Amino acid sequence: MWKMGFKEWLFIVPTIVLIGIFSLWPVFQSLTYTFFDYRLNDQQKAGLYFNERFNVNLYKETQLYVTMFLDEDLPNVKDPADQKKVKSVNARLKSVGKQFANEKGVIKISRDQRADLVNLHHDAKNLVEALNGKYTLIHKDDLPALVDDIQNSIIPSNFIGFKGYNKIFHDDRVGIALRNTTLFTVVSVFIELVLGIGLALILNKAMFGQGIVRTTSLIPWAIPTAVAALMWSYLYNGSSGIVAHFFENVGLVKQSQDLLLSGPGAMASSILSDVWKTTPYMALLLLAGLQNIPSSLYEAGSIDGAGKIQSFFKITLPLLKPSILVALLFRTLDAFRVFDLIYVLTGGGPGGDTETLSIYAYKVMFGQTNFGYGSIIVMMMFICVAIIAILFVKFLGANLMEKN
Amino acid sequence: MQTSKRKLWITFGVFVAFYLFAMVFPFFWVFITSFKTSGEIFGTGAFRVIPKDPTLKNYITILFEKNILNSITNSFIVATTTTIYVVIVATFSAYAISRFHFKGKNILLGLILAVSMFPQMIMTGPVYNLFLKLDWLNSYAIVLPYSTITLPMAVWILVTHFNQIPLALEESAKIDGATTFQTLYKVIFPLAAPGVFTVAIITFIAAWNEFLLSITLNTNSEYHTVPVAISFLRTQFEILWGEVSAATAIVTIPTLIIVLFFQKQIVSGLTSGGVKE
Numbered sequence: 001m002w003k004m005g006f007k008e009w010l011f012i013v014p015t016i017v018l019i020g021i022f023s024l025w026p027v028f029q030s031l032t033y034t035f036f037d038y039r040l041n042d043q044q045k046a047g048l049y050f051n052e053r054f055n056v057n058l059y060k061e062t063q064l065y066v067t068m069f070l071d072e073d074l075p076n077v078k079d080p081a082d083q084k085k086v087k088s089v090n091a092r093l094k095s096v097g098k099q100f101a102n103e104k105g106v107i108k109i110s111r112d113q114r115a116d117l118v119n120l121h122h123d124a125k126n127l128v129e130a131l132n133g134k135y136t137l138i139h140k141d142d143l144p145a146l147v148d149d150i151q152n153s154i155i156p157s158n159f160i161g162f163k164g165y166n167k168i169f170h171d172d173r174v175g176i177a178l179r180n181t182t183l184f185t186v187v188s189v190f191i192e193l194v195l196g197i198g199l200a201l202i203l204n205k206a207m208f209g210q211g212i213v214r215t216t217s218l219i220p221w222a223i224p225t226a227v228a229a230l231m232w233s234y235l236y237n238g239s240s241g242i243v244a245h246f247f248e249n250v251g252l253v254k255q256s257q258d259l260l261l262s263g264p265g266a267m268a269s270s271i272l273s274d275v276w277k278t279t280p281y282m283a284l285l286l287l288a289g290l291q292n293i294p295s296s297l298y299e300a301g302s303i304d305g306a307g308k309i310q311s312f313f314k315i316t317l318p319l320l321k322p323s324i325l326v327a328l329l330f331r332t333l334d335a336f337r338v339f340d341l342i343y344v345l346t347g348g349g350p351g352g353d354t355e356t357l358s359i360y361a362y363k364v365m366f367g368q369t370n371f372g373y374g375s376i377i378v379m380m381m382f383i384c385v386a387i388i389a390i391l392f393v394k395f396l397g398a399n400l401m402e403k404n
Numbered sequence: 405m406q407t408s409k410r411k412l413w414i415t416f417g418v419f420v421a422f423y424l425f426a427m428v429f430p431f432f433w434v435f436i437t438s439f440k441t442s443g444e445i446f447g448t449g450a451f452r453v454i455p456k457d458p459t460l461k462n463y464i465t466i467l468f469e470k471n472i473l474n475s476i477t478n479s480f481i482v483a484t485t486t487t488i489y490v491v492i493v494a495t496f497s498a499y500a501i502s503r504f505h506f507k508g509k510n511i512l513l514g515l516i517l518a519v520s521m522f523p524q525m526i527m528t529g530p531v532y533n534l535f536l537k538l539d540w541l542n543s544y545a546i547v548l549p550y551s552t553i554t555l556p557m558a559v560w561i562l563v564t565h566f567n568q569i570p571l572a573l574e575e576s577a578k579i580d581g582a583t584t585f586q587t588l589y590k591v592i593f594p595l596a597a598p599g600v601f602t603v604a605i606i607t608f609i610a611a612w613n614e615f616l617l618s619i620t621l622n623t624n625s626e627y628h629t630v631p632v633a634i635s636f637l638r639t640q641f642e643i644l645w646g647e648v649s650a651a652t653a654i655v656t657i658p659t660l661i662i663v664l665f666f667q668k669q670i671v672s673g674l675t676s677g678g679v680k681e
Binding site for chain 2: 003381
């Protein structure tokens with residue numbers, strides 16, 4: 001090993017920058033989102049406002065309409081004293097507008113400016129109410145609502161601290177999603193592991209067919225998950241899907257339609273597709289581990305009188321353990337984060353029975369544009385993933401760094 | 405003894421045959437469906453193995469009306485760009501990590517490993533907002549966040565590869581007066597080429613298959629990549645399985661070619677990344 005010089009540091013910089021911007025910064029940003037009631041589709045909440053802010057655009061628009069409407073209604077206002085009041089409010093609205101002539105978007109304002117705005121809203125509101133009581137205005141319905149927008153252009157802080165976290169404990173959908181995710185992960189990874197070990201053992205012994213099996217195994221792994229999911233959704237399809245038809249004939253489901261339209265059926269279908277797609281990958285990983293076990297160990301075992309089953313449990317499994325743990329860790333995390341497969345195959349349905357945490361977070365963030373709450377769900381996933389990784393590394397001893 | 409061995413072989417054979425059948429059948433069936441008319445797919449001929457009157461209509465619709473070629477082009481651009489820059493960036497840093505001693509090396513390695521375990525959903529929200537602000541939505545800038553799914557894996561595999569190349573080679577190059585850059589270019593790259601190539605293929609496949617970032621950042625159908633475009637073929641109101649099948653058949657071909665030609669490299673990459681040797 002050599003000492004690192006300045007030039008060598010430059011070799012690492014791009015990696016650090018990319019990982020910093022696109023992997024680490026988003027994590028901290030998501031964490032920040034969780035403390036705010038952050039919704040992109042709500043003007044009052046479309047940003048992270050730790051303090052109060054002032055929406056200049058909204059104010060300018062409001063000012064324009066209020067002054068215009070009041071001017072239009074001026075002929076209806078008979079009392080000269082009231083007319084004077086209307087003019088004074090209009091003048092004040094405009095003078096405030098002038099202060100912010102060069103601003104746009106959402107800005108910070110001083111305490112005095114804020115007090116002015118609140119006063120202005122108060123006076124304008126009283127004026128409109130008084131006018132509406134005395135005269136029949138053209139804009140009698142629009143003006144009160146419009147005047148309130150003066151107040152609305154002061155954006156209250158949407159900082160909510162840990163309140164958002166409180167919400168996930170009362171949200172049934174999170175509980176259901178967590179249960180679905182866990183069920184999906186445990187069952188699919190377990191089946192994949194058992195089949196994967198079996199397949200790897202056979203391939204390790206087989207004299208022929210290794211090449212063709214390896215090629216065939218790589219295809220499901222290599223095609224996009226979305227494409228695989230769509231393919232399976234055709235095979236599972238109630239009216240013309242051959243797998244659904246086959247399951248009906250065998251008696252696994254009563255009606256072929258039940259496969260995707262009933263909760264357990266849809267979950268089983270998702271798991272089956274996942275098993276189809278990733279068992280080969282698992283088998284290849286384990287096969288590599290198996291091929292590293294020296295055959296002399298088996299010979300020694302058989303001389304000492306160990307049977308096939310005994311040598312599997314006493315030689316193969318212990319020596320394969322590191323490979324199994326690493327493969328298990330990565331597969332568990334992949335299954336826990338599952339998105340494309342379920343998004344395309346069932347969309348989380350029917351009735352949320354296959355909705356996983358990723359799917360729910362996606363729906364909240366990009367369906368309802370509620371980034372605050374969506375980030376909380378994502379953060380929960382993040383914590384679960386961290387726990388899974390720590391469990392594997394600390395307690396099962398999956399040593400990932402040993403090589404280096 | 406002889407018969408029991410034969411029985412074992414038969415069991416193996418049956419198991420392997422069943423496995424191959426299970427792996428290939430979905431593709432086979434989709435391929436058949438792509439030649440069926442929609443009348444046959446939804447009618448009584450749904451389970452017929454050989455189409456009654458085979459047609460190329462599905463392929464023609466997909467290629468010329470639904471413009472699948474556009475999304476294949478997009479996927480190709482995005483995956484190639486990602487592969488090129490990720491491989492370059494990863495090679496340099498993996499070399500430095502493998503060869504040099506510096507403070508925080510283990511932290512960096514641990515961080516890279518941890519990043520590969522992050523739920524992708526955690527990047528999606530902030531990156532979406534970042535792109536919204538920069539006006540990068542619906543563009544090929546999407547290749548930059550692809551680094552979070554490809555770069556950690558690439559660095560990891562390459563560090564393993566570089567560790568297997570003996571230091572002595574470079575030291576003798578240094579004695580002969582080569583600069584760090586020259587050593588890298590003339591000694592290390594030729595030796596590391598197989599590893600770099602493996603990483604390139606795996607990165608390409610990962611970028612080609614990416615779904616979540618693509619569907620959230622590039623919502624405009626002009627920028628849809630293959631996985632997203634295909635998922636949009638299934639609309640809420642009608643599912644034209646014939647067209648879906650034809651599209652699946654078309655987009656599986658590039659993957660198939662890659663797998664057939666580069667299976668050795670892929671397997672070595674997968675196993676060196678996931679399993680200790």
